[in-house]
Amino acid sequence: MEGKWEIDDVLHLKHRFHQHPLTLVDINQSEEKVAANCQGCGQVVSGQCFSCANSDCNYHLHQKCAQLPFINNHPLHLKHRGYFFLGRRHAYPEYACTLCKEKSSAFLYVCGLCYFCLDINCALYLSNKVGENFFYQSKDEAHQLAFIFFENHKDKLIKIVPCSWCHEPLADSTYVSAECKFHLHKSCFDELPTQIDHPCHRTHPLMLEFDNKNRFCKICQEGDDYEQNLFYYHCVACNFDIHLQCIWPRPVIEDHKRYHIHHEHPFMLHWRRDSFTCDACGTNGNSASYVCCACHLQVHVNCASLPRTIKISRHDHPLSHKYFFNNKKEHDCQVCFEQVKTEYGNYQCLKADCNYVAHVECATLDPSLYDVIEDENLGEDMDCSSFRVIEQNKDGEATKIRHFLHDEDEHDLVLLVLDDQMKQHDSRCCDGCVVSLSISGSAEGSDRPFYYSCLKCDFVLHKGCAVLPKKKHHWYHRFLNTLQSDKNDIFDCNLCGHSCSGFYYQSGIRMKLCLRCAKTPSIIKSGQVHKHKVFFDHRCLEQCNACGRSIDEMGSFRCKDCNSSSFTLDFACVTLPPTIEHKSVCDQHLLQLITYGTEQEEYSESEQAYCNICEICETKRDPKHWYYHCAICDTSAHPNCVLGNYPFIKTSAPFWFSCDNHHRLSFARKKIYECPPQCSECAKHCQDLFLECAPCNYIRHYPYCP
Known part of the structure; x- marks a missing residue:
């Protein structure tokens, strides 16, 4: 374990989760005889504990909870050493403890690379057992696996998690394996046959x-x-x-509540290995199965306990599993866009006027992309508006608002629109998405660039960015995202990979989405970035057709209609601005992003070779890849050359670095026709983005000197 808190002495502690210093006291000897709970584990505090001296806080921590390490190399999750860190429950409201399935403690350990987490009570208990690991040895003694043995841990665990061998409820003496993949009674563990x-x-x-x-x-x-x-x-x-x-599935499944089955009859285990098509999911099987003799259903072992109702990240409404399709029309799965077999089971939207359908395999492939819900009437609306309306016109449109991320000294924003002449010459960028105001900020891509402008400063927002909610579910994952802005720092978007200023949506600590990615739909209509419709596929890891780069584990957008050759796009290319200004390429017009199709077929081979030269770097560009182009001036350039370094960091945005006079630095960018400024630290020239303090004439490279 590592990452201890800053301790002044044995009596005082500064904890990162509380704004005031904590002092070691004996709460039983305090004047106020009021029961207090630990803000870490939620249990009653008695005896010595760390408490806040500010009486208004009523903040207490057990000694063991106060001194928990920030990074914990826990024996149950050793595959991601160094990434298992302490967090607060309110930052991870959807995370349930991997071991006990509860969301009880205020503190929890979460993995920064996967969805494994432990509440503090489980982590503390099991950490005390590190020295008591038990090893099961196979017959040839070639392989070993660490088990942790514990007793009398949680009644909830006994009720929820069955034994992985006999499938009966756990007793109070249990072995749990690394990653919590399976749990065993002590008797089952001792008698496990080789x-x-x-x-x-x-x-x-x-x-x-x-x-x-x-x-x-x-x-x-x-x-x-x-x-x-x-x-x-x-x-x-x-x-x-x-x-x-x-190895030994239950012979009969009839406990609907315990095994989550939603069929009215029991399922009977059928051992014979015959080929069949599963009536629950529509895919083939050739092994053990469960059958319902009354309904003539045969299903996979796993499909016998499919959840009745789930909420997937890609759709706003709950989906319900149906064995039979009432509507016999042809339907496409809205995840993979392949045809759904109506004679077999699938997930359908619960709303009567919504035709959303998904294959069982597509809807449940990744547990991190869906939640099992008990209440089919789950409320969909929540009060999460990011602005307050000050004035509105006769049509009910908000013409003056107060945005919660720009609520300084009563700064109000008024609704304006760019005319055609302003589009060509207005170089301002939205403070939310850091894209030119001339480009609409709406997800629908409206041609009318409405925006909100502050009456007291130069703060501006696309209308589409201003109306985004405080809290939003994004289709990329199932967790709730909160709209935030750090005015003195830069963040890296987890989807497009760009370093950005402006607004972002955050889920927990590890996931941040820039507004460009947050507003990108999972399905993009034909004609916008490709001649066909493209949709996001978490499993698609092919090379991006727009830039040629390999796609990592994040997934990508793909087209199912391009049968002759696959068409794939990564997030960075999908979110490229459709138009952009660049004075060195064309100082009179906006450049247009050329995505599909080409106008070079009419040129000769020698003319095509000339046309495929980037006007900025003067190197050859691949004509199959996307590029920016001015049709009037017939000039083209690589997208990366047009964007430059750090294209989504707004100039004049403040940064937490300071000059020698303790002035906060801000971002600036060298103009095309200006001589590059000299860095005050290394004396080399700053070619693109840099940090400056204008009053002190101080300039330095960003992020560091070369």
């Missing part, structure tokens, strides 16, 4: 093995991540594998 005969593989016995190979379970028909270390029963001769937790 060799079994199984009805799904009668040819050879199966041997218990443990490794991190990417094996495919023949029962649940799912593979596993290479980084996961799991137990399997394996046949070497036939390359046949079954998860430990899948």
Whole structure:
């Protein structure tokens, strides 16, 4: 463990989650005999604890909670060492403890690279057991896996999590594996066989093995991540594998509440390995299954307990699983846009006037992209307006507002519109998305650039940026995002990868979305960035057609109609401004982003070679990639050359660096025809974006000197 808090002495502590210093006191000896709860674990405080001296705070922490390390290399989550850090519940409201499934404590440990988390009570209990790890050895003693043994931990855990071997409720003595992949009774752990005969593989016995190979379970028909270390029963001769937790499915599933089944009849286990099409999801199976004799349904083992109602990140309304499609018209899945088989099960929108449909596999493929919900009448509206209306016109349109991220000294914003002449010469950028005001800020791409301008300063916002809500669910993940702005710092957008100033949506600590990405829909209509409709696919990791770069694990937009060759776009290219100003390329007109199609077919081969030269860097550009172009002046350039370094950091935006006179620095950018300024630190010239203090004539490179 590492990352201890700053402790002045044994009696005083400065904690990052509280604004005042904390002092070690004996709460039982305080004058106010009022019961207090720890702000970390939520349990009652008694005896010595750290408390805030400010009586209005009523803030208390157990000693063990106050001195928790910020970074915790916990034995249950060692695959991401150094990224398991302490957080506060209000920053991660959707995160449930991976072990006990609760959202109880105010503090929790969360992983910065995945969705693994532990509430403080589980983390504290298990951390005390680090020295008591138990190892299960396979028969050949070649593989070992650390288990942590604990007793009398939580009644809730016993009710929610069944034993991975016998599927019965957990007793108070339990073994839990790394990553909480499975839990075992002490008796099941002690008697776990190293060799079994199984009805799904009668040819050879199966041997218990443990490794991190990417094996495919023949029962649940799912593979596993290479980084996961799991137990399997394996046949070497036939390359046949079954998860430990899948080895003995329950013979009958009829407890609707416990096993989440929403079919009115019991499901009976059918061991015979026959090929079938699952009536719940419409995909093929060839292993053990569950059958309903009354309805003649046959489903995968996993599909027997599909949740009835879920809320996926891509759709605003809850979806309900149906075994049969009432409407026999052809429908496309709104995730992969392939046809849905109406004779098999799928997820359908609960709203009567909404035709949203998704394959079961598409809707539930990634647990981080959906929530299981119990209340089908889940409220959709919440009061999250980001502005207050001061004045409005007769049509009800807000003409003067007060925005919560620009509420300094009663600065009001008034609604204005750029005319055609102003579009050509107005170089101002929106303080929200840091894109030119001449480009509409609405998600629909309206041609009328309305914007709000402050009456007391130069703060401006696209209308589309000004009306964005304080809280918003984004289709990229299932967690709630909050609109924020750090006026003295820069953030990196997790989707497009650009360093940005302005507004952003944040979920927890690790996920920040710039407004350009936050406003990008998951489905982009035909004609906007491609001749066909494109949609986002988390699984699509092919090369981007617009820039040629490889796409990382974030996923990408793709077109399903381009059958001859795949068409893929990354977030950075999808969110490129459709028009942009660049004086060195064309000092009279805006440049247009050329996305699909080309007008060079009429040119000769030699003329095409000349046309494919970037006007800025004077190197050859790939004609298959996107570029900026002025049709009037017939000039073109690479998008990266036109944008320059840090294109979405607004000039004049303040930064937390200070000069020698303790003045806050602000961003500036060298004009095209200006001589580059000299850095006050290294004496080299600043070619693009830099930091300056105008009163002190102080200039320095950003982010550091070369």
